[in-house]
Amino acid sequence: MSASLLDPIQLGAIAAPNRIIMAPLTRGRAGPGFVPNELAREYYRQRASAGLIISEATGISQEGLGWPSAPGLWTDAQVEGWKPVTEAVHEAGGRIVAQLWHMGRLVHSVFNDGKPPVSASATKGEGRAHTPVGRLDLETARPLELNEIPRVIADYAKAAENAKRAGFDGVQLHGANGYLIDQFLRDNSNLRDDDYGGSIDNRIRLLREVTEALIGVWGKDRVAVRLSPNGATQGVDDSAPDKLFPAAAAALDALGIAFLELREPGPDGTFGKTDVPKQSPAIRRLFRGR
Numbered sequence: 001m002s003a004s005l006l007d008p009i010q011l012g013a014i015a016a017p018n019r020i021i022m023a024p025l026t027r028g029r030a031g032p033g034f035v036p037n038e039l040a041r042e043y044y045r046q047r048a049s050a051g052l053i054i055s056e057a058t059g060i061s062q063e064g065l066g067w068p069s070a071p072g073l074w075t076d077a078q079v080e081g082w083k084p085v086t087e088a089v090h091e092a093g094g095r096i097v098a099q100l101w102h103m104g105r106l107v108h109s110v111f112n113d114g115k116p117p118v119s120a121s122a123t124k125g126e127g128r129a130h131t132p133v134g135r136l137d138l139e140t141a142r143p144l145e146l147n148e149i150p151r152v153i154a155d156y157a158k159a160a161e162n163a164k165r166a167g168f169d170g171v172q173l174h175g176a177n178g179y180l181i182d183q184f185l186r187d188n189s190n191l192r193d194d195d196y197g198g199s200i201d202n203r204i205r206l207l208r209e210v211t212e213a214l215i216g217v218w219g220k221d222r223v224a225v226r227l228s229p230n231g232a233t234q235g236v237d238d239s240a241p242d243k244l245f246p247a248a249a250a251a252l253d254a255l256g257i258a259f260l261e262l263r264e265p266g267p268d269g270t271f272g273k274t275d276v277p278k279q280s281p282a283i284r285r286l287f288r289g290r
């Protein structure tokens with residue numbers, strides 16, 4: 001007999017009592033200092049009957065967060081703000097993982113004292129940034145220097161440690177939707193010619209190294225990853241997604257993560273759309289699982 005939506009499922013170390021997974025959804029309700037508050041506590045408590053809640057995307061650093069009133073996980077105040085949220089979810093019988101977010105080139109400089117955003121290369125996202133002073137044109141990113149990449153990975157690890165202190169059940173790396181990890185993955189936003197650019201292996205390197213760092217904090221069975229292999233998303237695109245994403249999935253499989261989530265938006269998807277007839281067999285196989 002096939003499984004029902006209401007049957008339990010084991011997601012790495014997380015025993016979900018049903019297969020309803022709440023998608024990560026940016027709410028923009030945090031307080032000053034990107035600190036989650038009572039609104040988040042109530043919102044997530046109300047949804048604790050899901051098998052697993054994936055939190056709204058949560059900034060790993062000020063450099064990586066450019067969404068007004070989104071929460072972060074890089075300060076002690078943010079950790080304290082999250083504690084009552086995770087407690088409320090657990091008291092209501094639920095489970096919640098933190099989605100860790102670096103927006104890369106999609107961060108407007110108003111969030112960083114006028115400093116340009118960082119990315120794989122000097123490229124610009126598509127669309128306009130949400131900022132506290134309204135929508136503003138996106139800006140050209142400053143390529144991360146090779147010797148800065150360990151610091152970015154350390155920022156992810158610190159946020160993962162903070163997620164632990166805040167009482168989460170694990171973390172999900174936000175590798176989807178045209179943010180920093182996706183900017184490194186795809187060949188129209190990654191124009192580097194060092195160890196992090198060029199070949200598919202090199203473009204996957206940051207995804208792999210960040211995931212390894214998260215595993216170093218949480219163990220492999222409490223680390224998940226989200227990717228969006230279909231079509232262009234906020235300006236990122238790839239000339240051969242049917243080669244890139246199976247290779248990325250294989251690299252994550254080799255690390256043994258808890259689960260890989262793939263977005264498959266419909267024709268009117270919120271961040272890019274899937275053209276199913278044009279989807280390659282390699283990507284279709286990814287969705288079906290092997």
Ligand SMILES: Cc1cc2nc3c(=O)[nH]c(=O)nc-3n(C[C@H](O)[C@H](O)[C@H](O)COP(=O)(O)O)c2cc1C
Pocket residue numbers: 023024025026027055056057099174176177226263264265266268269270271
């Ligand atoms: C308002 C809004 C906020 C979202 N925030 C996030 C987010 O924080 N992290 C994320 O990975 N996806 C986010 N998404 C994408 C959703 O998780 C989900 O994949 C999408 O809404 C499902 O529809 P689609 O895939 O057909 O677009 C957001 C979508 C919407 C509409």
